[in-house]
Amino acid sequence: MKPFSYERVSSPAEAAAAAARAGGAKFIAGGTNLLDLMKLEIETPRHLVDVTGTGLDEITETDEGGLRIGALVSNTALASDERVKRDYAVLSRAIVAGASGQLRNKATTGGNLLQRTRCPYFYDTNQACNKRKPGSGCAAKEGVSRQLGIVGVSDACIATYPGDMAVALRVLDAVVETVKADGTTRAIPLGEFHRLWGDTPHIETVLEPGEMITAVTLAKPLGGTHIYHKVRDRRSYAFALVSVAAVLDADGKGRVAIGGIAPRPWRVEAADAALPDVKAAARALTQGASPTDQNAFKIALVERTLAGVMAKARGEAA
Ligand SMILES: Cc1cc2nc3c(=O)[nH]c(=O)nc-3n(C[C@H](O)[C@H](O)[C@H](O)COP(=O)(O)OP(=O)(O)OC[C@H]3O[C@@H](n4cnc5c(N)ncnc54)[C@H](O)[C@@H]3O)c2cc1C
Numbered sequence: 001m002k003p004f005s006y007e008r009v010s011s012p013a014e015a016a017a018a019a020a021r022a023g024g025a026k027f028i029a030g031g032t033n034l035l036d037l038m039k040l041e042i043e044t045p046r047h048l049v050d051v052t053g054t055g056l057d058e059i060t061e062t063d064e065g066g067l068r069i070g071a072l073v074s075n076t077a078l079a080s081d082e083r084v085k086r087d088y089a090v091l092s093r094a095i096v097a098g099a100s101g102q103l104r105n106k107a108t109t110g111g112n113l114l115q116r117t118r119c120p121y122f123y124d125t126n127q128a129c130n131k132r133k134p135g136s137g138c139a140a141k142e143g144v145s146r147q148l149g150i151v152g153v154s155d156a157c158i159a160t161y162p163g164d165m166a167v168a169l170r171v172l173d174a175v176v177e178t179v180k181a182d183g184t185t186r187a188i189p190l191g192e193f194h195r196l197w198g199d200t201p202h203i204e205t206v207l208e209p210g211e212m213i214t215a216v217t218l219a220k221p222l223g224g225t226h227i228y229h230k231v232r233d234r235r236s237y238a239f240a241l242v243s244v245a246a247v248l249d250a251d252g253k254g255r256v257a258i259g260g261i262a263p264r265p266w267r268v269e270a271a272d273a274a275l276p277d278v279k280a281a282a283r284a285l286t287q288g289a290s291p292t293d294q295n296a297f298k299i300a301l302v303e304r305t306l307a308g309v310m311a312k313a314r315g316e317a318a
Helices: 012-021 034-039 075-080 082-087 089-096 101-106 109-113 165-171 269-274 278-286 297-313
Strands: 005-008 025-028 047-050 059-061 067-070 175-179 185-189 212-218 225-231 242-248 254-259
Touching: 012 025, 012 047, 012 175, 012 212, 025 034, 059 082, 067 082, 075 082, 075 089, 075 101, 075 109, 082 089, 089 165, 089 225, 089 242, 109 165, 109 212, 165 242, 165 254, 225 297, 242 297, 254 269, 254 278, 254 297, 269 278, 278 297
Parallel strands: 005 047, 025 047
Antiparallel strands: 059 067, 067 212, 175 185, 175 212, 225 242, 242 254
16 A cells, blocks of 8 residues: 555535645545555555544435435435435435445445446556556456446446446435535536546546535435346345336336446436336437447346336336
């Protein structure tokens, strides 16, 4: 691990100021992703700003009838919140489909959104990876790509965004609140938060250097049936091959977002409009796909997983 300095701050304003003061700073929350990447020297921050004391660990009700989730709320606390379980069950279900109990106790809302891809070539520092080392190439394209992306990917990178929670947040139209290093704030719809890879896959979100996530807000409850279905190679400790977050009305109309296939939780207007027609929705979700030989199966898997979700919503599935 490369040497780094460390400081603990007690407010978002202090965190922003600390990041502005120190070049090459990174925030650390649960540390469950960042520390692993630092040990591998994939992440090499010169300064760590520990944000766990910033008081952003509460879930509060908004004036609009929704919820404001502090960036430091743990995945466990969020998934087990009674309001979340009752009104935003897709979020609760997505979170418990990820990682393990111990990890979820440490993992935070902000850190979870910013977890980095699990592409094996990103983690293997002997391999070419444009995301880890811009301009070095992409070993994944000719390599093992079963787990990797089929839509929204580029010649430079075929990695996926790996998280579960964000897929549910996408279907709920969540908004990410931030404070920048200069103290100004902004609200970013989750659909605009993660970037497509293009020629710069090392830039993964629209956050500016030193910009800190302070909260995620949810609009008032949508009602409907909330389902999260994750297809993976193992039942636990595995990232999604394909996952579906859905909020559906009794007639099967509604909205869906897909995980495991793209650089961001994948939601397509035409797919939502096509529901309950599964084939048409799946076609819209995988339109323009450029899979490898090893992950072309994901096109059919999107349709089958969506069909399973619709059957579950109708009460047909076991
Ligand atoms: C074995 C294993 C299995 C896993 N399985 C799954 C899974 O199935 N599904 C899933 O979704 N996840 C899974 N995870 C990932 C896990 O959910 C993430 O590691 C975790 O959510 C990251 O949160 P954290 O608070 O620990 O972030 P950290 O590791 O502290 O930080 C992650 C990144 O976010 C930045 N950051 C943190 N907080 C803020 C903030 N407030 N503002 C700005 N930047 C911030 C950090 O600088 C860093 O770049 C797994 C992890 C492991 C180790």
